[in-house]
Amino acid sequence: MDYQDAGVNIEAGRSFVDKIRRSVESTYNPQVLGGLGGFGGYFELPTGYENPVLVSGTDGVGTKLKIAHALNRHHTIGIDLVAMCVNDILTSGAKPLFFLDYLATGKLNPQQLSDVVTGIVEGCHLSGCALLGGETAEMPGFYGVGEYDVAGFCVGVVEKSKLLDGSQINTGDVAIGLRSSGVHSNGFSLVRKIVEVNGFNWGDRFDSLGDQTLGEMLLTPTQIYVKPILEALNSGIEIKGMAHITGGGLPENLPRCLGENKSIQINPETWPILPIFQWIANMGNVKTSAMFDTFNMGIGFVIIVPKSESNNIIKWFQSQEIDAYEIGEVIEGNQEIIGL
Incomplete structure (x- = not known):
């Protein structure tokens, strides 16, 4: 042999x-x-x-x-x-x-x-x-x-x-969320369970998801934020902290960039929820809190910046064809996300 x-x-x-x-x-x-x-x-x-x-x-x-x-x-x-x-x-x-x-x-x-x-x-x-x-x-x-x-x-x-380690972040700084391209690469065990329980197929189409099949939309690749973020840093934009929103969503990942005695008050109504997340919530009867604990909910990356620069920074990312939203503010606290 x-x-x-x-x-x-x-x-x-x-x-x-x-x-x-x-x-x-x-x-x-x-x-x-x-x-x-x-x-x-x-x-x-x-x-x-x-x-x-x-x-x-x-x-x-x-x-x-x-x-x-x-x-x-x-x-x-x-x-x-x-x-x-x-x-x-x-x-x-x-x-x-x-x-x-x-x-x-x-x-x-x-x-x-x-x-x-x-x-x-x-x-x-x-x-x-x-x-x-x-x-x-x-x-x-x-x-x-x-x-x-x-x-x-x-x-x-x-x-x-x-090196960003959380110590640069101050109370009053704001969180700017950068749009995700979709589900990215987290939460698919739940997605697959919802598809299985409902008897759906990956080739099925749904009006709320547009022209793509369910499988095509879910295979949309994770957004890579490297070049626009590095270009922003090199252009002099002050970024005090950053978080990649992966498994655990905003509640788990955003506190990882904070220093001691800091939390972030989030307003979830400041950005549009992508259709795929609305579909998942409806088809799986998933609670809003569970959705935020599992998925990025349309925000794939967050940067912490001075409040006085927020509008200009949002416009700068929009000029790079990246939708950006002011989603929250740094407050005193115990490294938590408030409002979700």
Whole structure:
């Protein structure tokens, strides 16, 4: 017997790497040393930092993968994977430098996983980081035929004096919410349960969701906020804190950017709730509090800024084609969200 008799096709693995090589190398910049295929990826720290701090993050996409498997649409998953990682480290003010991925599957399908990597490459271009390397594991008997799982890891850099840690935020500062593109990559176990209980299919259409099928809308990739946020910082806009709104919604994630003795009073009527969230609430009979505890509810990223600059900053993001809303104000408290 050999490895292929056990279900692992070494030649297919080599073919897959060759298939993605050019796409991966399109993300390289002068800091990348060496090429694809080594035991490790090499990245030279950029110059211009007096006291650089490296910031790292890792994440996955969750059960959103089940919808991609069902519809055999895999490109957007790669964008989700990058977004979940780079948006996280962005909250500290860090510029993403490089990204690595881990793909595991029951039987390697080069075209399927190439589609995933194509999305990862697009996510890296959108966030300005290099796809430095990755790992593909063929694990027969562990994953079902046609199924795979993905995880990502990224590293960024920020000047130590500019690292955001909550201490910069003052009472009276305001929270500006940046619009999400949809459900992003959280809460899909609840979404899938609602679809199952109601007997819906991913190809179903609903008037409230417009021209897209339910599956198409749910596979809308997570918004990557890196370039507009970094451009805002570089243009002199004062941002005192940031939060990526993922699992746990605003109540869990927004307090993570606050310093001691600070809370935020939120007004949920200051931004429009996206149709997909209204659909989920109606079809699942989900309480409003549970919706806010599970989903981003239309706000994918929050920045904390001086109140005097709020209107100008909102207009600046709107000029970058990103809808922005003043959604709350920092008050004295115990790192809580009030009003939801």
